[in-house]
Amino acid sequence: MLGAPAINTRITALLKCRYPLVLPGMSWISTPELVAAVSNAGGVGILATGPLNATQTRESIRRVRSLTDKPFGIGATLLMPGARENAVVALEEEVPLINVSLGKAEWIAEGLQAYGGTLLSTVTNAKHAEAAIQAGADALMVTGHEAAAHGGDVTSLVLVPSLAAHFPETPIVAAGGFANGRGLAGALVLGADAIAMGSRFAVTKDSPLAQATKEAIVDAGESETIYGKNFDGIPARVLRTTASQKVMARRPFLATIVFRAFQAAQKLGMPIWKVLPGLLTQWDKMFIVAQFGAATEAITKATVDGNVAEGVQFIGQSAGMINDIPSVDDLVQRIMEEARHVSTEKACLFEELDFVSNRVA
Numbered sequence: 001m002l003g004a005p006a007i008n009t010r011i012t013a014l015l016k017c018r019y020p021l022v023l024p025g026m027s028w029i030s031t032p033e034l035v036a037a038v039s040n041a042g043g044v045g046i047l048a049t050g051p052l053n054a055t056q057t058r059e060s061i062r063r064v065r066s067l068t069d070k071p072f073g074i075g076a077t078l079l080m081p082g083a084r085e086n087a088v089v090a091l092e093e094e095v096p097l098i099n100v101s102l103g104k105a106e107w108i109a110e111g112l113q114a115y116g117g118t119l120l121s122t123v124t125n126a127k128h129a130e131a132a133i134q135a136g137a138d139a140l141m142v143t144g145h146e147a148a149a150h151g152g153d154v155t156s157l158v159l160v161p162s163l164a165a166h167f168p169e170t171p172i173v174a175a176g177g178f179a180n181g182r183g184l185a186g187a188l189v190l191g192a193d194a195i196a197m198g199s200r201f202a203v204t205k206d207s208p209l210a211q212a213t214k215e216a217i218v219d220a221g222e223s224e225t226i227y228g229k230n231f232d233g234i235p236a237r238v239l240r241t242t243a244s245q246k247v248m249a250r251r252p253f254l255a256t257i258v259f260r261a262f263q264a265a266q267k268l269g270m271p272i273w274k275v276l277p278g279l280l281t282q283w284d285k286m287f288i289v290a291q292f293g294a295a296t297e298a299i300t301k302a303t304v305d306g307n308v309a310e311g312v313q314f315i316g317q318s319a320g321m322i323n324d325i326p327s328v329d330d331l332v333q334r335i336m337e338e339a340r341h342v343s344t345e346k347a348c349l350f351e352e353l354d355f356v357s358n359r360v361a
């Protein structure tokens, strides 16, 4: 169903999609099925490759292509073991969009240029944005403090217009705190060219997120998240539960982190000999990478098993605006209609003002 009129922004032109709505890569959630559902609904889905090895990434890309002929992307958190190999596969498969974070991406930009693909770099401040543009980013995913998982220090309300003013030539996808048509309209006014919605798309009928977890998010308000760096090493926002409060309260011992990280790598089918060289060559970042790996057990408990009480669930402040579990199709149509409605309503306010001031004059 593609009822709402298409809109034209720099992002819809760049990514060749109907609506300026992006599904970001979310481990265990942005699967080929959800990616294709969002792309088929007129947005752009980004496949999460965090839990995948190179073979699985190739299979997943091909699975997306069997479900949609629309544009889509893959995500690569370059700091993590295996991410580089997954990005190589995406280039070989000529995936139209690659979304990178936490790493040097010049070689990916070059690879994409060879077939006309797009590099979308996730950033949380002006310094990172500058570096990403220097490295060849075609567009920025600007992620505010409200976001699920790894948003920055500054809220979207300030970060988006600030970076839009700093980098007027670069299209922006605003992420963090967007979940409805008002948010889309607001983001466009702030200077964005599209929005990415993680929390909102995660709570749809098409999403593989566990049903009990979807329901817990529907019940949660905007204040029921916590933000801290003790969970996976990078400041992250998660659903506030007894378990997550405990996890965030203090940093675990290094030995526990390393042990859990290797356990997680093994579960993902990554042999230690493959993980170790990456860790040793990035010694300064080793602690973060290990803590990231160590967090996977708690994440999958909530995300895959639906055990919100014992697991830890990434979720944004937009949980307070998520009150139902619609299909991706219905959600996309609702958002586009609402954005059009509120934009027209607000434009009328200015027309009325012109009318009044003309009469006074």
Ligand SMILES: Cc1cc2nc3c(=O)[nH]c(=O)nc-3n(C[C@H](O)[C@H](O)[C@H](O)COP(=O)(O)O)c2cc1C
Residues within 6 Å of the ligand: 024, 025, 026, 027, 029, 048, 050, 077, 101, 143, 146, 147, 148, 149, 150, 175, 176, 177, 178, 196, 197, 198, 199, 200, 202, 313, 314, 315, 316, 317, 318
């Ligand atoms: C359930 C869930 C899982 C996520 N997993 C990841 C992840 O694995 N890697 C990542 O870079 N971001 C992850 N994110 C963050 C999103 O990519 C995105 O930045 C964020 O959802 C945007 O903010 P929003 O939730 O307010 O829409 C996740 C978000 C959610 C809601």
